[in-house]
Amino acid sequence: LCCPVSCAEWEAEVIKKIEVLTTSCVVIPCSFEYPGVQKSHSQLRGIWYSGNARDKFIYHEDDTKIVENFKGRTKMVGDLGSKNCTLEIVEFKNHDAGPYCFRIEIPGGENFSYKDNCAQVFVTEKPEEPKLHYREKAYEGSPYAITCSVIHTCPSHMPELTWSRGGKEEVTTHYKSIGEGKWEVQSLLTFVPNEHDDDADITCAANFYGGMNSESKMNLRVK
Template sequence: MACPENMFFLIGLFMSGVLAFFGERGLIATMPDRLDVLTGSCVQIPCAFEIPNQKDYTFNSTILTFGVWIKESPQFAQSPNNVIFNSSKTDNRYQGNITGNMSQKNCTTVFFNVTTSYSDKYLFRIDSQPYRATDPDKSVNIDVRDLPPSPIITVSGEVKEETPVSLNCSAVAPCPEHPPELTWTLPTQFTPENQLQENPDQTKSVLSIVNFTPSYLHHEKNITCTAVYPVGTINKTAEHTMMLNVSFSPKDTSASISPAGPVLVGSCVNLTCSSTANPPVTNFTWFNISGGKPTQNSPVGTVCVNQTTAGEKPEEPAEDQPEEIHYGDIDFSKLRPKETPAAAQDRNRVQGQETQSKTGLRAQTIKTNDP
């Protein structure tokens, strides 16, 4: 009875070894996870492969190796209808070529005249003597659309007035033989630089770069990048539009006084200051030009002036004061309160008293978050 038991034990080890062998990946393929393709165009699948277990098979570049693409399932023998391309054959379901050098483990493939039925998952297989293997753990999903995806606009750094900036527009090029053409619509003159570039996953895209120096007049202006894809005898177009957000210092600062006409000595007037900036001005300071202390820190100020301050001589502004300073005059020369008999006597006793005077006020724009 000992022999049957030992025999059973040996059979068990053998079966375990077989299962372990078939559980390993006989091929490791590298390709993108996803490709967006246009109907009627071509698609290039970047592809490379490695043999993980060199003990079982050492890749020999002198031996002719064929590439096979399988749809949906990695089961090659059980699903022959899923084989859509085999480089060893001249008649395939999909028109295409393996453009990579298989002897250098490059399986890059191009399929032509793509239709919507091509939208699916695809796996790669090598077929050579004496080694054949499929990578069941890596696939590429191809999504075929009638319209191209929109290009992507990016801006390098903060957009500030009088500071050079770069605008980048990129569009996928699933068919590098017929890449898209990129054009810009900008509120300024420009000279774009276009180039075909390779992405980290080995796919291709077209990049267009525009360098320009924005001004405050470009704030909230639209820019557009348009991608035109040639497909057969027609073109398919996609575009992306974004609004420029330009940071700039205060512009068009103005100060006004209400009421605007002559006012009574001792009465009050409203002072209003406005300015355009990005980010917006958050603080205004009103102060007397003749050297008095600041009176208000708000867009609207109220100032009451008596006869003494009205007669002071305005001082010259300091050299280190900000540029955005605007002036307004309050005229007390035409309207005066009705003179009482006592006030008339006082006036007669004081010769040379001024009856007309002016005072000047100025508004200082305080810039916060100066761009």
């Protein structure tokens, strides 16, 4: 019997589809398998190419081979030696949409294009609006909390959430991966309302990498 490593097949696990905000960035999760013993990073060459044209490289370790409009915007953030082919694309443009496929080359060995496991990337010009969660009623003199969260595809340049009120000591921020190539930023605003806060609007604004913005607001009712 052969061991599981040497019996591995040419397989890749790539996110099937993802929507990216124009001007922002995307990290495309990717892992792969190949037959034979595991190689180190230096023994492997990873390439990403357009699913519409195999000779159109959007990532190559030799940047002279990358198509002009992708030069300087793509980076292999995964470790090929750990069978991780995750790709980052920054400053995403409207014409960047399309299927992207991964190819592994083993110098002195075999090469393989995982053309059946490509990532379909769509572009949106409308930024995600922050979601607000809060109790309907606030009470004068009692601590009150509002949570603002937004989903994005750019973990290397997280969106910034800001409030229309509250100092830094009243705000805590958390970041987490929610899978499928998406991440969430969550900001918690905690304060003690007074009578002057009744009927006040509180806004949470999201500033995305690349300059796009969106916001959501709630109306505070203090008893």
